Amino acid sequence: MRLRYAGICRVCQAELPAKAPAIYERMSKTVRCVDHDASGATHQIAGGAVEPAVVDVVDSGTAGASARREFERRKAKREERIRANHPRLGGLIIALSEERQSTTAWDIGAAGEERLGKGLDGLASDTVRLLHDRRIPRTRANIDHIAVTATGVYVIDAKKYRGRPHLKVEGGLFRPREQRLLVGSRDCTKLVDGVLKQVEVVRALLDIEVPIHGVLCFVEADWPLIGGAFTTRGVQVLWPRRLYARLEAEGSLEADVVAEVHRILAHALPSA
Known part of the structure; x- marks a missing residue:
């Protein structure tokens, strides 16, 4: 770099x-x-001899791990509560009742991260290095995926939403233009805000000049046959296969630079 x-x-x-x-x-x-x-590299040891430096092993993490743990925790807590309140019928009540939406959301989120993570891992090479489910220090937030490639660092938020992602532009002559991200009729503009914050976290960790890209990847959205991908406020909105092609594109960063940036981010952002 x-x-x-x-x-x-x-x-x-x-x-x-x-x-x-x-x-x-x-x-x-x-x-x-x-x-x-x-x-x-070598380092000095007692007696003046030298020995090879310890190789720095990078933990790439497990896609969707923290979301999966939270889903299982909530599910187990609900089952425990039902069995405590209904000793005889607890099992039947659990079998016939549904999980709360706030609990199933974690399951859906984990599935989306796991699916995208599996596809990303298939791209791994000297110039495509990956990190999954990274915890942002001093917060409860995490970053779903980070890809360090020849064209820069990609900060990727995976979403498993139904509906067609599209951009709605409002405003004009008499008021500021505003871009809103919609998936179907659902306003998902806050997702863009979240990715931009994650991009700034990653940027602050690097003392080197590399391009950093924010990405929202919808893994089960209703994408059109032609076109569909777009960018809003610098964040790319696309689907897995389009993302894979961008990660494998040729770029100016050499393999040793990719490895170094990957190592820096892995240590600064531990597995969630």
């Missing part, structure tokens, strides 16, 4: 000016020349 500020290579002590290509190591807050391979 290209550095925002000047630095010194931790390996050879060469001066690296701002905008120079280099590798930023977030854990130690140091930089190194792109010619120095991190996998071949």
Whole structure:
């Protein structure tokens, strides 16, 4: 990547000016020349000997894991309450009654994340690296998927909604123009706000200049045969196959840059 500020290579002590290509190591807050391979780095041990540095293993996470756990927790709590209140008929009541909508929403959300996560994992390569279900520190929020590719970082929110996504533009001569995201007749504009916040979280974690894209991916929406994808306020709205094509597109980021950005985000955003 290209550095925002000047630095010194931790390996050879060469001066690296701002905008120079280099590798930023977030854990130690140091930089190194792109010619120095991190996998071949060594460190000093007692007696003056050297040994290979420990390889930094990245946990890519499990798609939909936190949503699935929340669904199971709510389901189990309801069943426990019913059995406590109705010792004899609890099992029958559970079998004949339906879960609350607030509980099934977690199941639906988890299914959408799991489905998209499976498709994303099929793209994994040196230039398409993935993170799933990442917790945003000091909040209860999470990011469904992050893809680090040759064309930049994609912050992806997966949604399993029915209906056709479309953009409604309101306003004009006498009042500001406003874009609203609708899925069928359902106003989903707040989803765009959510993705933009997630994009800013990711941007703040990177001290390097890489493109960051916000994405809303509707996995079971009623998309038209021709066209359909669009962008609103910088957030791409599309379906899985269209997303996969964009993630696999050729870009300017080399595989070592992709790996470094992936590692930085994996450590800063732990699995949820």
